[in-house]
Amino acid sequence: MFARYRKDTSIKPVPAAPVQDAPKPKVAPSPSSAAPQPAPATRQEARKAARADVPDKIAQRRLRINALKSDLHKRLLEDLNLAALEKASEAEVRAEISAIVAEALSEFDVVLNHDERMMLNHDLYFEVMGLGPLEPLLGDDTINDILVNGPKQIFIERAGKLELSDVTFRDDRHLMRIVDKVVSAVGRRVDESNPYVDARLADGSRFNAMVAPVAVDGALVSIRKFKKEKLGIQDLVDFGAFSPEMALYLEAAVATRLNVIVSGGTGSGKTTTLNALSSFIGNEERVLTIEDTAELQLQQIHVGRMESRPANMEGKGAVTQRDCLRNALRMRPDRIIVGETRGEEVIDMLQAMNTGHDGSMTTIHANNARDGISRLENMVAMAGLEMPLRAVRSQIGSAVNLIVQVSRLQDGSRRMMSITEITGMEGEIITMQEIFRFERTGLEPGGKIVGHFTATGLRSSFAERFARWGYDLPATLYEPTGPR
Ligand SMILES: Nc1ncnc2c1ncn2[C@@H]1O[C@H](COP(=O)(O)OP(=O)(O)OP(=O)(O)O)[C@@H](O)[C@H]1O
Numbered sequence: 409m410f411a412r413y414r415k416d417t418s419i420k421p422v423p424a425a426p427v428q429d430a431p432k433p434k435v436a437p438s439p440s441s442a443a444p445q446p447a448p449a450t451r452q453e454a455r456k457a458a459r460a461d462v463p464d465k466i467a468q469r470r471l472r473i474n475a476l477k478s479d480l481h482k483r484l485l486e487d488l489n490l491a492a493l494e495k496a497s498e499a500e501v502r503a504e505i506s507a508i509v510a511e512a513l514s515e516f517d518v519v520l521n522h523d524e525r526m527m528l529n530h531d532l533y534f535e536v537m538g539l540g541p542l543e544p545l546l547g548d549d550t551i552n553d554i555l556v557n558g559p560k561q562i563f564i565e566r567a568g569k570l571e572l573s574d575v576t577f578r579d580d581r582h583l584m585r586i587v588d589k590v591v592s593a594v595g596r597r598v599d600e601s602n603p604y605v606d607a608r609l610a611d612g613s614r615f616n617a618m619v620a621p622v623a624v625d626g627a628l629v630s631i632r633k634f635k636k637e638k639l640g641i642q643d644l645v646d647f648g649a650f651s652p653e654m655a656l657y658l659e660a661a662v663a664t665r666l667n668v669i670v671s672g673g674t675g676s677g678k679t680t681t682l683n684a685l686s687s688f689i690g691n692e693e694r695v696l697t698i699e700d701t702a703e704l705q706l707q708q709i710h711v712g713r714m715e716s717r718p719a720n721m722e723g724k725g726a727v728t729q730r731d732c733l734r735n736a737l738r739m740r741p742d743r744i745i746v747g748e749t750r751g752e753e754v755i756d757m758l759q760a761m762n763t764g765h766d767g768s769m770t771t772i773h774a775n776n777a778r779d780g781i782s783r784l785e786n787m788v789a790m791a792g793l794e795m796p797l798r799a800v801r802s803q804i805g806s807a808v809n810l811i812v813q814v815s816r817l818q819d820g821s822r823r824m825m826s827i828t829e830i831t832g833m834e835g836e837i838i839t840m841q842e843i844f845r846f847e848r849t850g851l852e853p854g855g856k857i858v859g860h861f862t863a864t865g866l867r868s869s870f871a872e873r874f875a876r877w878g879y880d881l882p883a884t885l886y887e888p889t890g891p892r
Pocket residue numbers: 552553632633635639644647649672673674675676677678679680681822823
């Protein structure tokens with residue numbers, strides 16, 4: 409029934425090595441090993457050898473099954489018609505794999521118990537159809553990031569903390585095969601002359617790989633998992649990322665179309681915050697989003713999404729964020745959201761913010777609001793715009809209304825450290841005032857950071873604007889509070 413997924417079955421595949429011939433593990437050789445052992449020279453050595461011979465049966469068996477898996481995988485790749493498999497259902501593929509495996513096992517004269525056989529079929533399905541050993545990690549919703557440092561070291565991030573997983577690849581080639589699989593699925597290539605690549609996995613996760621020789625110890629892969637359920641404003645308040653008062657203020661700021669920049673370090677929650685803030689945008693507005701890798705999931709009805717594209721192998725066909733942004737200005741947007749501003753597109757972003765597309769938002773990599781402004785200045789300078797610093801600053805000062813600073817603290821928690829308004833220019837200096845901040849008060853013995861959110865006591869310079877738009881925030885919102 410499933411033979412249609414096999415290649416020409418009249419061709420006998422090269423039999424895979426039986427389990428007995430599988431590469432022997434370097435640790436604790438099996439006592440049944442037929443290879444003659446050289447006689448130990450001293451009694452001490454003999455004792456040592458005997459100890460090493462104590463069979464760790466489970467580990468041995470696992471190593472053998474791994475070797476068997478590798479052989480079976482090779483056979484599956486030889487036997488299966490991968491092109492036909494693409495159209496097959498999951499059940500059909502699983503059944504076909506299971507049939508080929510059963511055939512091979514009886515040929516090799518290997519007996520596996522039910523659980524081992526199920527596990528083997530399961531793993532082989534992931535090898536053939538998915539990302540091999542990474543699949544269980546991709547399927548685990550508590551994991552945010554997967555970071556591969558060569559074949560034998562895979563870290564994961566859970567609840568803001570990095571931990572080493574017990575998942576490994578067999579070897580460099582195994583890892584590279586998975587990388588190639590992802591990259592070729594999006595029509596790209598990664599090799600010595602093209603050593604790094606960005607891609608998106610079928611489930612929407614962000615994928616970046618860098619391979620040898622630039623990656624010194626084997627391919628480096630970073631995956632930011634795609635969350636189907638994006639964190640909303642209420643979730644973030646519940647997690648302690650910011651206070652309900654800050655949420656009220658942010659609602660007024662976004663709804664009254666202030667231009668907002670979310671600033672933070674890598675993995676600090678910038679995109680998550682931007683996505684949550686976008687929930688305050690009205691349904692009657694036309695929103696255009698521009699990203700390098702589409703991660704934002706806006707809930708509004710009227711959203712146009714754009715994704716930039718790198719050049720192809722001939723170095724042609726690149727569509728930059730700046731290209732998207734320039735085109736977006738001709739697409740009658742009410743608001744433009746750029747996932748992350750990191751280069752020359754800053755000029756068009758500032759121009760858009762200054763010329764009627766207020767309510768636009770973006771993120772930048774910076775450590776605090778002041779630093780964020782310097783980053784913007786630097787990006788303008790790098791874009792090659794010959795403009796005196798004062799003019800650049802006045803562009804930034806009038807374009808940006810609000811900088812929201814997010815951070816991942818050392819205890820793994822992600823918090824909004826400050827909300828700062830840009831109030832104007834004084835001479836050459838952009839003036840700003842902080843409205844809310846996270847006040848750190850101590851450190852618990854377990855390493856947990858203690859602190860609370862508070863207003864600074866300064867009234868928003870946009871209070872009248874908020875009131876005009878029907879967001880009459882109470883004056884008490886701006887009063888400092890202690891720990892709750
Ligand atoms: N307040 C929060 N509480 C718990 N998890 C969070 C919080 N904010 C973000 N996260 C999770 O942290 C991870 C990183 O978040 P996000 O992608 O928003 O960071 P980023 O700053 O945009 O990262 P990058 O610099 O890589 O673009 C995500 O998996 C996200 O779901």
